[in-house]
Amino acid sequence: MVLAAWLAQGLGPALDASSDVDKFLSFTVAGLSVAAILAVGASGLVLTYTTTGVFNFAHGAIGMLGAFAYWQLRFDWGWPAPLAIATVLFVLGPLFGALLELVIFRGLQQTTETVKLVVTVSLLFSLIGLANWVWDPDVLRRDAKFLSGRGFDVAGVAVTWHEFITIVVAVAVAAGLRVLLYHTRAGIAMRAAVDDRPLAALNGARPDRSSMLAWAIGSSLAALSGILFVGTISLAPAPMSLLIVNAYAAAMIGRLRSLPMTFVGALVLGLTEGYLRGYLSDWTDNNQYFDSTFVSAVPVIVLFVVLLVLPSARLRAHGTARTREVVPMPSMRGAFTFAAVVVAGTALAIPLLTTANAVTMGRMYGLAIVALALVPLIGLAGQVSLAHWSLAGIGAVTMAHLGTGGSPMGIVWAFVFTALVGALIALPTLRLSGIYLALATAAFAVFLDRWVFRLRPFDLPFTDVKIALFGTGSVGVPDLKLFGYTFDTYYRQLMLMATTFALMSVFVVWLRRSRFGRRLLAMKDSPAACATVGMNLTMTKLTIFAVSAGMAGIGGALIGSLQGSTNQQNWEFTVGLPVFMVAVVGGIQRVGGALFAGISLAVLAAMPDWPVLRNVSWFPNLATVTPGLMGIGLGRNPNGAVADMREAFEPLARARAVFLAFLAALGALYLYVVTSDVGAWWLIIGGVVLLLGATAFVQSRARGADTGAAGPQPMFAGDELEWVGIDRPFTPDDLAALDDRLGALEVR
Amino acid sequence: MSARAGHPQTPMLELRGVRAAYGRIEVVHGVDLEVPAGSVTAILGPNGAGKSTMLKVVCGLLPATDGDVIVAGRRVNGATPDQLARAGLCLIPEGKGIFPNLTVRENLRMATYTGRSLASIEERTYQRFPRLGERRNQLAGTMSGGEQQMLAMARALATDPALLLLDELSMGLAPIIVEELYAAVAEVAREGVAILVVEQFAQTVLGVADRAAIMVHGEVVASGPPGELARDLAAAYLGGDGGTRSPDGAAIR
Ligand SMILES: Nc1ncnc2c1ncn2[C@@H]1O[C@H](COP(=O)(O)OP(=O)(O)O)[C@@H](O)[C@H]1O
Ligand SMILES: [Mg+2]
Helix, strand or coil, X not given: CHHHHHHHHHCHHHHCCHHHHHHHHHHHHHHHHHHHHXXXXXXXXHHHHHHHCCCCCCHHHHHHHHHXXXXXXXXXXXXXXXXXXXXXXXXXXXXXXXXXXXXXXXXXXXXXXXXXXXXXXHHHHHHHHHHHHHCCCCCCCCXXXXXXXXXEEECCEEECHHHHHHXXXXXXXXXXXXXXXXXXXXXXXXXXXXXXXXXXXXXXXXXXXXXXXXXXXXXXXXXXXXXXHEXXXXXXXXXXXXXXXXXXHXXXXXXXXXXXXXXXXXXXXXXHHHHHHHHHHHHHCCCCCCCHHHHHHHHHHHHXXXXXXXXXXXXXXXXXXXXXXXXXXXXXXXXXXXXXXXHHHHHHHHHHCCHHHHHHHHHHHHHHHHHHHHXXXXXXXXXXXXXXXXXXXXXXXXXXXXXXXXXXXXXXXXXXXXXXXXXXXXXXXXXCCHHHHHHHHXXXXXXXXXXXXXXXXXXXXXXXXXXXXXXXXXXXXXXXXXXXXXXXXXXXXXXXXXXXXXXXXXXXXXXXXXXXXXXXXXXXXXXXXXXXXXXXXXXXXXXXXXXXXXXXXXXXXXXXXXXXXXXXXXXXXHHHHHHHHHHHHHHCCCHHHHHHHHHHHHHHHHHHXXXXXXXXXXXXXXXXXXXXXXXXXXXXXXXXXXHHXXXXXXXXXXXXXXXXXXXXXXXXXXXXXXXXXXXXXXXXXXXXXXXXXXXXXXXXHHHHHCCCCCCCCCCCCCCHHHXXXXXXXXXXXXXXXXXXXXXXXXXX | CCHHHCCCCCCCEEEEEEEEEECCEEEEEEEEEEECCCCEEEXXXXXXXXXXXXXXXXXXXXXXXXXXXXXXXXXXXXCCHHHHHHCCEEEECCCCCCCCCCEHHHHHHHXXXXXXXXXXXXXXXXXXXXXXXXXXXXXXXHCCHHHHHHHHHHHHHHCCCCEEEEECCCCCCXXXXXXXXXXXXXXXXXXCCEEEXXXXXXXXXXXHCCEEEXXXXXXXXXXXXXXXXXXXXXXHHXXXXXXXXXXXXXXXX
């Protein structure tokens, strides 16, 4: 405060009148109170990250849940405020955190960073869904400060009680954490476990309990920051969960490690926000670009910039277990078969589809295309992007504006433009990886959400073109017209999307098998080694980011066309998270994983409208939460669902005669369903029954034949590749198979 | 259940046919060993012989795939490291027995899980190693290697262990410091603690050891009084194979 007053005087000429000083000081107080909330939120995040190595994307959602729980106790049930606060902070928050540690995070210690990321992102998503489920989102919850009233004056500046309490609380948290971590054995044991977990156990400490304590305190701090937000904003699950994303910027300034620096970061962010809210309109004179939406984008801009400027040595990942994954090497023949099955299957399905089902299926391929865009990026190159859904949004907007009359140039531009934006994201983030890249791309997506996508119609700089990204809220997206053929029915669009997905999946497989694909894998496995053998990582990374972004853009354009129009809400950050989550659950290294994501998400979205489920009031909520639950379950099975399915059904494909019989039966069933008027349902049910029956038959036969030479043996049993040569002698065939599996260069 | 409760005649630590593996690769192939209270037992062996792995099994960091680990007469297979630590077993792992980002005092505070107060631990430690007293508020990671190892020892001794396991205490240290550390080891053994020392080359340890064994390729190939074993060492290192035992080495076994 003294500092601020001194600053205000220092700024002399700009602020000569004493009323200006007062104004400045009151903005300072407002900024400090924002800083205080951010500091509390960020310190909880840093605590759990340093002690357990999990960067909790769901931290904000836990805070949001805390705020709602407080609201429930305080206003819906009428508890006295102190009791409600104490219950949330000292009972519900810690219990929730401890439970998360026990049920979810304890099992994640040995998993890859991507798995941890997906699990926490999924948790974020699930908690938002849960809050929407429990608390009616249409009820307005705001304007309930702890102590209403004006508060008091300090040096002529009015400080509300709410601001005062918030700032006091932050100071108390800072002091409390200091005491905990440096002056109690429990806290010292937490820090010791960070240094060397086994050694801490050898000393008699229980590292698991330390982790649990860290999660309990972290959740409680998240809840505290959530409660402090009550009264300053209206409570809404998604925005509020992301509001605490602002705290991530503070945590990054503290390099996810230093609590004092985190508090400094919060101070910088809070004051920036306070002053911008106060002065931005004066400075920019209500400029068309920098309106109030810009202020809310500032924290994510700061987050992005901090990620860029922090020295890379400081950004080393927190003791990650390097688990080697074997990325499968699909054959081109397999890819063409897959593509043919997709296209033919869709064509055959069309006679059976109602319009609504055609839309669902079209959407399925749209989502699958966006997920497919992630396969080369995450699966091969190991670069996580949380911005792909927003990129798809850019594709949709491009199609809307540049594809007038269905011009294919709309699609072309959608690709080119999103590819450029993708490269633009990749360029500054070249040296980031893991959670830092995830955070940077998330920051970019939220930045689009909060600012760019919300801009009122504006002039394109240096031109007199007027741009209204989403028109007056929603903009029409034309149907594509190709060589005079218009994709103007849902069925035609469905075929278009299925074909696009099929072609792209062939492309992805080709990419995987190409020299470039091997480069990507090499980059993922060891960036340092690549650099020393002279590989140009910059171009590699830029290219893959651009290509992947462009694919997402095409997906977005097609989804837009299918919907007929598109708006800002369609492309919000949280809306797109399931695509990322479920694609990883399906198996992010495989084309099949993308299709799995598309099918799961489209079916989940359509299920609430099914006749059997239409009257189940809680089902839509369950359907919303399910992708999150799938993602959380990833910790248990990091290989991906599709790999498991393949394993289960592989024997069937091998047993030629049974497989042909299965296909014939399926064909007969199809003909029957098409020609009679039993519902299309019977095809699905019958198909599943046939598939399971045939698989069971093959398995029972294999068991009967026991060890007999029934059919060709797989070259390697499962993942035991590395045991060849130890278990049994190494043969030239093994070598060839090894090369194929690993995609090694051909040795001449 | 203090480890001290064992009968005076039973060895403090006994291994019977202990095997251990990383994944499917077995690196300890059935080791038998006894460490009586109040004595120093030394195990020598080349790099990769499985010595550290054996210690990990004893202190609960790695499960034995076969055999029994018996501490003070009780079979402790399956006990967790923290349980064993609180029962009086203490390991100084090779090369990293301290928490580098904690101060000397905070490192000592981590020794209070066995029930001693920080004040008494500090008093005893600074008495034995005055140099640590001068650096009590320094981050442990910023001290010299010898001082760090001293701190690791101090931390271990402060817990008043009944069984002390030391893994390559001398690694990377000047001979004079090694001698100082081993003097402390001998002194502690005289107080009745059972001590198991693992070393690669250090002949120094044979000076304080009461019994010694040689481990090669995951097996104990010779054991006996230190003086006699010194002769077998060359064979163990140069031959490097479990099969090449010196005649008297085999006889002792
Ligand atoms: N964490 C581990 N994972 C797999 N193998 C290991 C691990 N630690 C040690 N090994 C292997 O076990 C064998 C014995 O190692 P170790 O017990 O450290 O030997 P020593 O301590 O006698 O030098 C070595 O071959 C080593 O490569
Ligand atoms: Mg060793």
